[in-house]
Amino acid sequence: MIDLDWIRSLIDMVDGSGIDSLEISRFGTRVRISKSPPVMVGAAVPRAEPALSAPPPAPPPPAAASSENPTSGGPEPQSNLAEVTSPMVGTFYRSPAPDAPPYVEIGDRVQKGQTLCILEAMKLMNELEAEVSGTVREICVENADPVEFGQVLFRIDPS
DSSP states (O other): OOOHHHHHHHHHHHHTSSOSEEEEEETTEEEEEESSOOOOTTOOOOOOOOOOOOOOOOOOOOOOOOSSOTTTTSOOOOTTOEEEEOSSSEEEESSSSTTSOOSOOTTOEEOTTOEEEEEEETTEEEEEEOSSOEEEEEEOSOTTOEEOTTOEEEEEEOO
16 A cells, blocks of 8 residues: 555655655555656657748849859858757757867867767756768857757768
C-alpha cells in the first residue's frame, strides 16, 4: 500500500528545494518525482506552426535596367551552404567551458562528426556534431543565447 501522505511530503520537499528530480525505492515500491518532463534524446519534436499574421509586404518594384552586374558589391549567393539547425530547444554554448576556446570559428575547416557546439536542455549538455565536412562560413547565434528547434546555428560550405 502506498502512503499518499509520504508521497505528498516528498513532492513538497522536491518543490521547495533546488533539485530537479528525486527517485526513491522503498519496500519494493519505486517513486520518481520530477519538476520537469524527461528529455527524450533522439525523439522527433514536432515543429510549431507559425501563428497567422498579416501578409508580408509586397516586394519592391524591379529596378531600372543597368549595365552593372546586380550581384557585384554584394555578398555571394549562399544557396550552396549547408545549414546546421538546432535539434532541440535549449541554450547554445560555443565552448565546453566558459574559459575554454570555442569548438569552431568562422573560417575553420570541420570534418563530419566534429563537435560544433553544446546545446543545454534541462541541465543536460548535448554535443552537436557536423553532418558535413567543409568550412564554417557563418555562426548564426551568440554564445549562451537560447535557441529554438529548427533554428539555424551554423552555415558550412561543403566545398
